[in-house]
Amino acid sequence: MSVTTYQLKRVDLIFKNENDWKQILSKTLKRKKEDIINSLISSELKGRGGAGFPTGMKWKLTSEAKEETKYVICNADEGEPGTFKDREILTQVPHKVLTAMAICAYVTGASEGYIYLRGEYKFLQKSLYNAIGEFERYCEEIGFHFRIAIFMGSGAYICGEETALMESMEGRRGEPRNKPPFPTDSGYLGKPTVVNNVETLVHTYTIFKYGAKKFRDLGVQYSRGTKLFSISGDTPIPGIYELELGMTLSDFVEEFGDGDTKAVQVGGASGFLVPRKRFAETQIGFQGKLTGVSLPTGGSMMLFNSSRSMFNVLNNYLDFFEEESCGQCTPCRVGCQQLLKGIHAVKRGDKPAVYLNKLLKLSENMQYTAKCGLGQSVGNSFASIVENFREEMIF
Amino acid sequence: MNEKVNITINGVPLRVDENKTILDAAEELNIKIPTLCYHKDLCVAGNCRVCVVEQVGTNKLPAACATPVHDGMEIMTNSLKVRNARKHIIELLLAEHNAECTKCYKNGNCELQELAAEYKIINQEFMNLVADHGCTIDDFSPSIMKDDSRCIRCQRCVRTCAELQGVNALTVAYKGSEMKISTFFEKPISDVVCTNCGQCVNHCPTGALIEKNYIEEVWEAISDPEKHVVVQTAPAVRVGLGEELGFEVGERVTGKMVAALKRLGFDAVLDTDFTADLTILEEGTELLHRLKEALVDKNPDVKLPMATSCSPGWIKYIEHMYPEYLPNLSSCKSPQQMFGALVKTYYAKERKIKPENIISVSIMPCTAKKFEANRPEMHDSGYRDVDYVLTTRELAIMIKQAGIEFMKLPDEHYDRLMGESTGAGVIFGATGGVMEAALRTAYEIVTGREVPFENLNITAVRGEDGLREAKIKIENPVKEWAFLDGVELKCAVAHGLINAREVMELVKSGKSDYHFIEVMACPGGCLGGGGQPIPTDPEIRKRRMEAIYAEDMGMPIRKSHENPEVKQIYQSFLGQPYSEKSHELLHTKYLPRERY
Ligand SMILES: Cc1cc2nc3c(=O)[nH]c(=O)nc-3n(C[C@H](O)[C@H](O)[C@H](O)COP(=O)(O)O)c2cc1C
Ligand code: SF4
Ligand code: SF4
Ligand code: SF4
Ligand code: SF4
Ligand code: FES
Numbered sequence: 001m002s003v004t005t006y007q008l009k010r011v012d013l014i015f016k017n018e019n020d021w022k023q024i025l026s027k028t029l030k031r032k033k034e035d036i037i038n039s040l041i042s043s044e045l046k047g048r049g050g051a052g053f054p055t056g057m058k059w060k061l062t063s064e065a066k067e068e069t070k071y072v073i074c075n076a077d078e079g080e081p082g083t084f085k086d087r088e089i090l091t092q093v094p095h096k097v098l099t100a101m102a103i104c105a106y107v108t109g110a111s112e113g114y115i116y117l118r119g120e121y122k123f124l125q126k127s128l129y130n131a132i133g134e135f136e137r138y139c140e141e142i143g144f145h146f147r148i149a150i151f152m153g154s155g156a157y158i159c160g161e162e163t164a165l166m167e168s169m170e171g172r173r174g175e176p177r178n179k180p181p182f183p184t185d186s187g188y189l190g191k192p193t194v195v196n197n198v199e200t201l202v203h204t205y206t207i208f209k210y211g212a213k214k215f216r217d218l219g220v221q222y223s224r225g226t227k228l229f230s231i232s233g234d235t236p237i238p239g240i241y242e243l244e245l246g247m248t249l250s251d252f253v254e255e256f257g258d259g260d261t262k263a264v265q266v267g268g269a270s271g272f273l274v275p276r277k278r279f280a281e282t283q284i285g286f287q288g289k290l291t292g293v294s295l296p297t298g299g300s301m302m303l304f305n306s307s308r309s310m311f312n313v314l315n316n317y318l319d320f321f322e323e324e325s326c327g328q329c330t331p332c333r334v335g336c337q338q339l340l341k342g343i344h345a346v347k348r349g350d351k352p353a354v355y356l357n358k359l360l361k362l363s364e365n366m367q368y369t370a371k372c373g374l375g376q377s378v379g380n381s382f383a384s385i386v387e388n389f390r391e392e393m394i395f
Numbered sequence: 396m397n398e399k400v401n402i403t404i405n406g407v408p409l410r411v412d413e414n415k416t417i418l419d420a421a422e423e424l425n426i427k428i429p430t431l432c433y434h435k436d437l438c439v440a441g442n443c444r445v446c447v448v449e450q451v452g453t454n455k456l457p458a459a460c461a462t463p464v465h466d467g468m469e470i471m472t473n474s475l476k477v478r479n480a481r482k483h484i485i486e487l488l489l490a491e492h493n494a495e496c497t498k499c500y501k502n503g504n505c506e507l508q509e510l511a512a513e514y515k516i517i518n519q520e521f522m523n524l525v526a527d528h529g530c531t532i533d534d535f536s537p538s539i540m541k542d543d544s545r546c547i548r549c550q551r552c553v554r555t556c557a558e559l560q561g562v563n564a565l566t567v568a569y570k571g572s573e574m575k576i577s578t579f580f581e582k583p584i585s586d587v588v589c590t591n592c593g594q595c596v597n598h599c600p601t602g603a604l605i606e607k608n609y610i611e612e613v614w615e616a617i618s619d620p621e622k623h624v625v626v627q628t629a630p631a632v633r634v635g636l637g638e639e640l641g642f643e644v645g646e647r648v649t650g651k652m653v654a655a656l657k658r659l660g661f662d663a664v665l666d667t668d669f670t671a672d673l674t675i676l677e678e679g680t681e682l683l684h685r686l687k688e689a690l691v692d693k694n695p696d697v698k699l700p701m702a703t704s705c706s707p708g709w710i711k712y713i714e715h716m717y718p719e720y721l722p723n724l725s726s727c728k729s730p731q732q733m734f735g736a737l738v739k740t741y742y743a744k745e746r747k748i749k750p751e752n753i754i755s756v757s758i759m760p761c762t763a764k765k766f767e768a769n770r771p772e773m774h775d776s777g778y779r780d781v782d783y784v785l786t787t788r789e790l791a792i793m794i795k796q797a798g799i800e801f802m803k804l805p806d807e808h809y810d811r812l813m814g815e816s817t818g819a820g821v822i823f824g825a826t827g828g829v830m831e832a833a834l835r836t837a838y839e840i841v842t843g844r845e846v847p848f849e850n851l852n853i854t855a856v857r858g859e860d861g862l863r864e865a866k867i868k869i870e871n872p873v874k875e876w877a878f879l880d881g882v883e884l885k886c887a888v889a890h891g892l893i894n895a896r897e898v899m900e901l902v903k904s905g906k907s908d909y910h911f912i913e914v915m916a917c918p919g920g921c922l923g924g925g926g927q928p929i930p931t932d933p934e935i936r937k938r939r940m941e942a943i944y945a946e947d948m949g950m951p952i953r954k955s956h957e958n959p960e961v962k963q964i965y966q967s968f969l970g971q972p973y974s975e976k977s978h979e980l981l982h983t984k985y986l987p988r989e990r991y
Contacts, residue, residue: 156570173567178441178461327548327574328442328567334487334524337572341522358520365480368456369444376455
């Protein structure tokens with residue numbers, strides 16, 4: 001039997017719409033800024049966009065930055081293959097996102113906000129602008145000055161990376177910047193900027209509404225609260241689910257698998273592949289004491305049953321990275337090409353099986369040396385697939 | 396302001412300013428960290444990742460050029476982890492690179508090659524990607540060649556063209572494996588806004604961007620007994636050439652350069668400085684004429700400020716970007732082209748050589764001059780005025796090929812007729828030099844007195860600031876120029892095209908009331924030209940600049956109008972400055988071009 005310590009729980013906080021945003025907004029704007037920050041910090045909310053940075057801390061740093069002009073950006077670039085949850089949020093509960101942005105602006109001292117909307121989500125633009133119009137009118141009514149604009153992305157995955165996103169907003173090519181400085185010090189137009197994922201913002205709404213404790217009571221240590229999962233692949237019930245963090249992968253597969261699940265890719269192309277033998281010891285969260293714990297990143301969960309070739313799966317991921325790398329840094333630009341070309345060479349027999357070891361070393365060095373999260377995480381899927389399904393790479 | 400922090404590098408403690416990068420801090424300890432995309436002239440890109448170091452206690456290997464130090468940081472620059480990662484990175488670059496060094500123009504002066512040699516990248520196991528990329532060679536321009544198969548995508552050229560020049564002819568196109576350096580709609584460099592300044596060439600670490608070289612053509616001309624091959628040397632070459640041939644930066648090698656050129660077999664070794672002096676008389680006179688027509692006659696067709704026209708990079712820039720200001724350009728040709736027109740007329744006549752038998756070669760710190768010599772306007776002698784333009788670097792290559800031990804050469808003198816120069820001609824090689832030389836002469840023409848500065852050194856127009864201004868008040872002029880009495884002549888000097896844009900925007904906004912502006916396309920002026928030795932950086936430019944001014948101070952004659960050969964040519968050939976003959980040979984026109 002598995003060492004399950006935790007039962008899988010479905011929750012309904014994110015999409016529950018009680019249409020109370022005006023109330024939450026005016027109530028929260030009356031609170032002291034430090035009080036808001038402290039409650040976010042004590043909620044232990046971590047960013048849902050990928051890096052898992054503590055949200056309260058991000059707002060705090062930006063509020064402390066000594067600059068007149070600051071910005072709030074909602075990252076709705078949602079480019080990770082297999083994720084589609086931010087789209088749902090913006091369709092169903094846009095006011096929650098706008099409210100959270102306004103409160104962030106209040107806390108940090110920003111007066112302008114942007115939604116960086118994925119190019120493919122252009123169809124959302126109109127309804128979002130309607131929501132923004134209504135929202136801004138209410139802000140005026142209660143005497144809070146905050147404007148929100150939508151910035152349309154144009155289809156490059158890398159523009160979801162927060163500094164590439166800002167480069168693109170500034171009219172340049174979407175290439176990630178050097179960090180430090182971090183956006184909280186020098187972001188959009190060189191000004192302190194909070195960049196938060198759509199879902200992260202909605203969680204802050206939950207916290208403003210119910211208090212930090214209620215949020216903190218959900219999930220497990222290091223991984224508090226809930227998370228939206230975009231579940232796809234070999235599952236009878238694909239879709240978006242809000243689940244408490246901390247479940248094991250066994251529980252997850254029990255619920256969502258088709259009875260023949262051989263592996264699950266946790267966290268999309270930049271996440272890890274977990275093979276069946278590790279399901280029980282793998283806990284879904286940011287960090288934990290069990291081995292093989294995975295970061296949910298965008299929250300994509302892709303299930304594979306025994307009919308799937310892991311070589312093809314890896315090939316797809318590498319194809320994606322080879323094309324979506326911005327191309328500026330050597331380890332990522334050339335590394336991706338080498339990994340892709342390399343597995344084919346091994347498969348064809350042009351390179352010996354031990355060449356995979358050289359590629360594994362390369363993928364490890366990419367993790368250490370690439371300039372941004374994209375290149376740094378290519379090795380996640382590469383190593384976890386090659387190490388667990390080595391024979392499928394060769395034969 | 397500058398807080399100090401304590402760090403260690405390879406175990407050695409160091410106290411440094413907290414805004415320093417790891418790379419700068421290591422330099423303080425004389426620890427070299429290899430770099431490729433980093434260049435002292437440019438903003439930090441942090442994209443090649445060759446400079447990665449280990450930050451003890453973390454999992455990442457940060458890029459030393461792009462990472463600021465912080466208190467308590469422990470850095471290892473040569474740990475096993477660093478070495479392995481760095482070797483991988485170099486190997487990756489080589490996998491994507493057409494590494495046929497023996498067939499590369501930059502063989503022997505390539506940063507990638509040096510790094511590969513240092514790290515002994517012998518067992519290259521990664522797969523070669525060159526064929527996958529379908530790289531193209533762009534050799535349509537008479538100045539610059541671009542070979543994508545040699546490109547390591549460090550973007551130094553892109554940053555150069557944007558940050559130093561503000562031209563943005565080169566940009567990054569595509570992403571991922573297809574990312575490359577390209578131009579507007581992937582047109583050839585010759586068909587876009589590129590000014591041919593060659594700064595990108597000077598900043599490229601590999602053989603991807605090089606000058607179009609004419610070394611073989613010149614050897615052929617020299618070996619042809621029918622041909623009389625004349626060579627001219629630009630002012631800035633003499634303070635740069637030594638760097639390529641064993642001398643310290645900033646060494647003046649004028650006499651040795653002349654000796655070397657003679658040994659290479661040129662039939663006459665002459666000096667562009669001579670036509671620099673001539674330019675001053677033509678351009679100075681033009682300025683005074685313009686002042687008269689604009690200020691006294693109120694002729695609306697005469698435009699002020701007048702802008703210098705001796706930098707072909709600047710000329711092409713203004714043709715593309717500010718064509719409405721072409722009437723503001725002085726109609727004077729550059730000294731190179733004045734020289735070319737005179738060699739096949741005046742010189743030919745005096746030396747009794749048929750102009751069709753003369754091949755005129757020029758040695759320039761410049762790649763734009765290759766383009767300039769190729770312009771259809773530049774045939775006023777009835778022939779192509781300048782046949783071949785070589786950069787300082789190409790000359791160094793020829794000297795090496797000829798087996799000349801440059802450092803041991805005696806100092807020799809230029810040949811007569813067009814070989815005499817003054818300090819004023821020499822300082823053409825530095826930003827502000829044309830302005831200073833012009834003022835030395837014009838002031839004296841107008842007032843009959845020397846410029847009122849100690850040792851004739853007009854220090855206000857010298858220096859490294861991108862845009863400098865100077866005023867000089869005219870008092871008690873001679874009768875002919877009485878209308879200038881009390882006029883304060885306002886001048887501006889800009890170098891690097893990014894600063895040219897600044898000065899032009901000032902002019903455009905109407906906020907400036909300059910009479911005369913000097914623009915040099917390259918940072919530092921020609922001494923920092925695109926054809927100068929590689930590397931060129933702020934410190935090197937400074938040393939070359941000191942050398943230029945030292946050369947000026949060492950000249951017996953320091954004012955253009957006192958150059959005896961200049962006096963002679965007016966007497967026996969041109970008549971007087973701005974004469975009809977001058978107009979025929981020494982002045983030209985410009986044409987508007989597209990903005991992309
Ligand atoms: C290659 C790459 C793509 C990314 N794409 C997204 C994205 O589409 N949406 C998103 O919210 N964050 C994305 N991120 C993460 C952002 O850089 C950033 O960490 C995040 O928006 C911060 O918000 P959070 O703290 O709320 O998670 C991406 C990161 C990388 C490296
Ligand atoms: S890691 Fe990849 S995506 Fe990130 S900067 Fe480097 S090349 Fe661009
Ligand atoms: S052309 Fe030269 S400078 Fe430009 S990216 Fe390529 S290697 Fe770098
Ligand atoms: S020659 Fe000058 S203008 Fe042309 S691309 Fe290079 S740097 Fe830009
Ligand atoms: S500044 Fe000198 S080197 Fe540069 S383009 Fe002009 S003439 Fe050539
Ligand atoms: S030199 Fe530091 S990343 Fe290129």
